[in-house]
Amino acid sequence: MSLESKSRGEELKGEGNQAFKDKHYALAQQFYSKALEIDHANAMLWGNRAFAAIRLEEFGGAIADASKAIELDPKYAKAYYRRGDASYALGHWKDAVRDFRSAIRLAPSDPDLRRKLAEAEKEMKRQAFEKALATPDEKPYSEQVVLEDMFVEEGYSGPRMEADEEGRLRVTLEFVQGMLEAFKNEQLVHRRYAFEIILQAQAILKALPALVDVTIPDGGELTVCGDTHGQFFDLLRIFDLNGLPSDTNPYLFNGDFVDRGSWSVEIILTLLVFKCLYPQHMHLTRGNHEAKSMNTIYGFVGEVKAKYTAQMAEVFRETFCWLPLGFVINDKVLVVHGGPPVACNATLADVRKLDRNREPPEDGPMCEMLWNDPQDQLGMVPNKRGVGVAFGPDVAKRWLESQGLQMVVRSHEVKDEGFEVAHDGYTVTIFSAPNYCDQMGNKGAFIRFDSDCKPSFTQFDAAPHPNKRPMAYAAGAWSSMM
Template sequence: MEADNSNISKAEEFKRSANEAFNAHRFTQAIELYTQAIELNDKNAVYYANRAFAHLRLEEYGSAIQDATRAIEVDPKYSKGYYRRGAAHLAMGKFKEALKDFQQVKKMCPNDTDASKKLKECEKAVMKLKFEEAIAVPEHQRRPIADSIDFHSIDVEPQYSGARIDGDVVTLDFVKKMMDDFKNQKCLHKRYAFQIVLQTREMLKALPSLVDINVPDGKHFTVCGDVHGQYYDLLNIFELNGLPSEENPYLFNGDFVDRGSFSVEVILTLFAFKCMCPSGMYLARGNHESKNMNKIYGFEGEVRSKLNETFVELFSEVFCCLPLAHLINEKIFIVHGGLFSVDGVKLSDIRAIDRFCEPPEEGLMCELLWSDPQPLPGRGPSKRGVGLSFGADVTKRFLQDNNLDLVVRSHEVKDEGYEIDHDGKLITVFSAPNYCDQMGNKGAFIKFEAPALKPNIVTFSAVPHPDVKPMAYANNFLRLFS
């Protein structure tokens, strides 16, 4: 009995320390401390619900759902278990499952105004989803919206003083003026925005799903991770490392948009560089270059606000043209998420993926965009609820099977902007410092110089930006949880 009481009081100490870590935004540490509390007392639903909340903050929605479900199993009357699980379902776009959880919260806490507000938003989201499903045109009958746009016919008003494209060629002078206008929170004329996005679409459509990049001896190549709409940090990367050009080429490895509230500025800048110098700017698809994510995490709302409805559909079409992976000098494999649920995947299998669609919920394309490394060998369930976790042995076998040296991926915020795992054979790079204005992390990019291709990692801190909060354009219900 005394031992039991001692464990319970130690567990409470761990919980208090975990709460402090959580309040200081040290979410990984908070998870470790809640785990220690659970190991001493696994009959306390609060520990699971709190750990679920920390997982939510780290976007580990699969783990959050598991913990919230465990909290409900331990104490079916604990409303926060349903509340946390509903929040995780919402974040994954699983509105119907979220609705069930918030209905349960409302039943248990009928006078909770916060729960009522979230239930109402959830009901609205489900109604909207049903309506969209009802009016949706079948895929095979859909004509690309890009085919119906003639940007040449759009007049530019005489009073427009922003950046202009003269004819069909995007020049460096235009891109610099546009970037400067964006820096001063001015808009680009829709005519030129259409021109950039349509020209980029044509270029991306012509590329394979796995793009080969050749870096000649003595030349260098820079790989950046997630930027997530943090435009002013993107400008800082170019300040630190030079503008993209044939002599100074970049790969941006997915998740250009969402969360940060300057996603339109980021995507138009990256696309403009692609138009100006195709071999100076490579772009890979991330899990956030998808309709489902853009609906929830702000890009769709931002595009509507800064451009118009036509652009929402157009960006969706262009995102479906983005390549899924890149290969430097046949030695370094670069992908947004990670590796696969089966062994024996060859580069030829990746080249053969028909990528011109919204990402599926399973299979090679899904795993390339969503998977994460894990410290343990083998494979495990994804902490995100999509894709999987893979160990060092999986990385090693993939590299051996394809005669490669290194995997570079992004997809996860890291305190130092990068992390080296799997016996040095896998590097995560993340280029959005102080992610969402609250994580306190550094950003990083990697420079490779041929022929050695040794990774030279450069880290940097966040720079100030205008007072527009992250998620400013996100779905209303998601802002309720931010």
């Protein structure tokens, strides 16, 4: 390598490091890639690009880059560290433990590594323990809840549900408005009411198919929102801009309601209570973060336990398994969290037959609908996330046309402008968590569809919120991943 090339490579590496420091992770990744074109055998560049991929949640790509760094330099401790981070993020505990142990052998004095190893070992043991205890006839946690034993104390000052003529508690608009006001003031509703909301919503969700058809009547509109990720005060911003859900103002929230942000409980209770109040006009899609493995890592389980109980966390988990996998609007638009099931070439008819009441598998149509991503290149390749596939414009067009559809609307990815129209209009991404994790600087957005399924986009900036950092409830040392 010439001195000029070496100098240029170091310059690109420095620009990548500065972009990373400024939290422009995609830009950092680009600089590292350009540097690797000059110095392909530089293990540190591969390790740095792996770190950027982790920040972008491209965990499969991070594992590949870290593995290349290890191949080039088997004594590069940070490469094992990065690969362990990525494996942990995917819930691959055994692989994470292996790599953290390798990293500790090379860097024995790193306390952060030891904390992460302890977390990975704890999760690996928990998974094995739960598997050993599981029985086919185990009664669901939702059926073990005894609502009548949860007395609402006279001293409780929050909103109260009213009883109907048969003595059953019911959701009213007055209660919902009181609940939102309490949440704004960082107050919770009584756990009796929280359980009522979850179980009433679960009963409604159970009656739905895996793929739901939605009709926008002439003169009507439907608002579609993307990931909200526990950013409750940004959800309120959406309602301020677009109005509360109602029977004349329907909404569809496209998955990833929880994790990352530290008001996930408030988000999901708000969405579920509107599902109870307007069951035909509040639609909820399952995202890849409505899953036990993600909720354990990224904070939702810890948040529910901190704000309510471990039993409630299990009831939420069971409820998530009943969320529909997608919606078809006016026989024209598929709304799904990740993308259409193109790798397995499943049809809409196949999706309608799926038994969705389970944790997401690692392949097949359900997995793809939660995890797939679009790409600019033609064809289809394994997803950089490490789960699902990335599909090109030709793949999207072919699949949509085979199903008689015009467009897929999906979420699952941060976009600087809050949305992106790709694949010549066949693929639209919508993301509704502005300044994601208080650090990405992106806008949020939502879509309004009319009866002709013409999309209209609204962008918005992040709302002010109380001083609580993202990932505040994440598992142990993992709260430092962001």
